Amino acid sequence: MSYPGYPPAGGSYPPASGPYQQAPGGYPPQPGAYPPQGGYYTPQPGAFPPGAGYPPQAGGYPPQAGGYAPQAGGYPPQAGGYPAAPGGGFPPQAGGYPAAQPGTYPNMPPAAGGWGAQPGFGAPGGGMPQGYPGVPAPGQQPMPVYPGAPNPSMPGYGGGVPTGPTPPAAPAVNKGYRGTIKDFPGADPLRDVEVLRKAMKGFGTDENAIIELLGSRSNKQRVPLKAAYKTTYGKDLVSDLKSELRGNFESLVLAMLKAPAHFDASELREAISGAGTDEACLIEILSSRSNAEIREITKIYKAEYGKSLEDAISGDTSGHFRRLLVSLSQGNRDEKETVDISMAKQDAQKLHAAGENKVGTDESQFNAILCARSKPHLRQVFHEYQQMCGKDIEKSICGEMSGNVESGMVAVVKCIKNTPAYFAERLHKAMQGAGTKDRTLIRIMVSRSEVDMLDIRQEYLRLYGKSLYTAISGDTSGDYKKLLLKLCGGSD
Structure with a gap:
């Protein structure tokens, strides 16, 4: 699905049938000559305009090497017309096209001698494109710049292709929300806890009611249920669920009722203090979370368990592996998007x-x-x-x-290379072979369901030739399977 504010995927930007449509009042591209406009110079046969400045030329405006040079008696600025740059005319730029400016095509370094080593603004032979780069034509709205989207105010970049190193194969960036669990419209914690109470009250438990409710609420809608339950019934929701549920289904339900940072802190605690150290869990969490998330986790860890995460790691690991974990736990990675x-x-x-x-x-x-x-x-x-x-x-x-x-x-x-592919591999290994690593399966399905589960599903299908939904269906069972499949969100 597309994210509000983004154009629909596929096709050109902005969405329109056919080529880019200029707004009324803009200069429509015309072969060979500048079109006459109301309030401008009267068009003369063969050239625009006559008189001092640009001499009449057969076929319209001549291409000029290096763009429009300032000339005495050149085209003066007209009311309502195209504004002239300071110094008269459209100024030539030293070395051709200037370095990328806000509103121009992102992340494209200029080659030596101008854009693509071509004279002028990049059109073949130094000719002028239709419209000044990065400036909307009269009557048009400024174009918002989406990273990676073409800028319609820029024509094709001439015959020059920037030379330089081939960029690395970066993971595909999918725009918009990539999770499978979304906010449920009109969710009310007081009504939701009534459903949960009814599901647990009396003889037997209505697991399907619990699955339907928790599997259709986002994390920020699930977490307040604990307070609402205690307010309404004077009882602890987690304790009541523990008394009614069993096994992996219980573990999954309780994981879904924790805020992300609290869940991560509890998983790190279990990885360190449980029977043996789960090194893969430590690396998984610390290498995939943002600086802000890691700092929140360390704050909660100290408050919940009475010691710093760094001290806990240092006491349970050693050597270069300990240094790696301690470095990652600082939450100080550079987060700039630019690359030198x-x-x-x-x-x-x-x-x-x-x-x-x-x-x-x-x-x-x-x-x-x-x-x-x-x-x-x-x-x-x-x-x-x-x-x-x-x-x-x-x-x-x-x-x-x-x-x-x-x-x-x-x-x-x-x-770092490809986060969704990394998690797809982790899920595959958790379900591969004899026995399922349910803790890993639960942690990834819960923690990524509102982050990038759609991308993980794509990578799983690409890497292993079957959908994640099919893999979970074949490796789990019962209510546990039903709730995991809710988090998965569908088959591919």
Whole structure:
């Protein structure tokens, strides 16, 4: 589905049949000549306008190398016409097309000598495009800029294609809401707790009523049910559910009644203090959450369990794996979206020097880069590393490291490369083979149902040739299966 405010996927922007439609009052592109407009110079045969300045030319405006040069007696600004830039005329830019400005095409570095090494503004042979780049034509509204969308005020970028390194294969960015659970219209906590109370009251439990209600409420609609239940009935909802439900279905229901940060904190606590350490759970949560989410988790962990998350990690892990987890738990990763290619090349060289090009491995260099740099930057680093070494960064890590630090570093790389694919793989492993890792299955289905479950489903189908819905159906049963499938949201 599309997100309010975004154009429908597919087709051109803005949505219209056929080519881009200019608003009334704009300059429609006409082959060969400037169209006459009311209130402007009277059109003369062969040229626009006659007199001092631009001499009449057969066929209309001549193309000028480097764009419109300021000329004495040139086209003066007219009331209601196109505004002239300071200095008279449309000024030529040193070196051709200027660097990207707000409202222009994003993330496209200019090549040497102008856009695509072409004279002028990028049209073939230095000719002028229809309309000044980034400026709406008279009578038109300014165009909003959606990242990655074409700007209709910009014509085709001439014969020049910017040269430079091939960008890394970044995960597809799907616009709009990518979760499967949405707010239920008109949900009322007092009516909802009445349904839950009725489902648990008397002989037997109406599990279907619980599944239908919780499976159709968003997290922010589920969490207040605990307070509303206590207010209405003077009893604890969690305690009543525990007394009525059993097994994995109970665990799933209780997980759905926790706010995301509280749920993550409780999962980290269980991973650290349970029988043995669940290293994969620690890495999964800490490598996939934003800085703000990690800081909220650490605050709740300290309040709930009386010690800092960092101290808990330090007391239960060791060596380079401990350093990796402590670094991730700080919630200080760079979150800028911009990428500096030269810096990415330097980081790729540092990783190569710390691993493949060294006797032994400098894990601390991997730690410093993987835990501090932004995710878009790291995707470029991994691409540069592949170009430089002819080897994928994951394979290098597997060849250079071992044990928990190896699996931890690889998980961080996978999560940064493509988060939905990382979670699809985690779900597949949880259901693969003898026995199901239900804690992992519950955690991912609950925590990603309002984030990127639609993308995880796409990646699961791509990677394993069957839908996530089918996999869950074949590996679980009963009420537990029904509620998991509600979170999954459908088959692909």
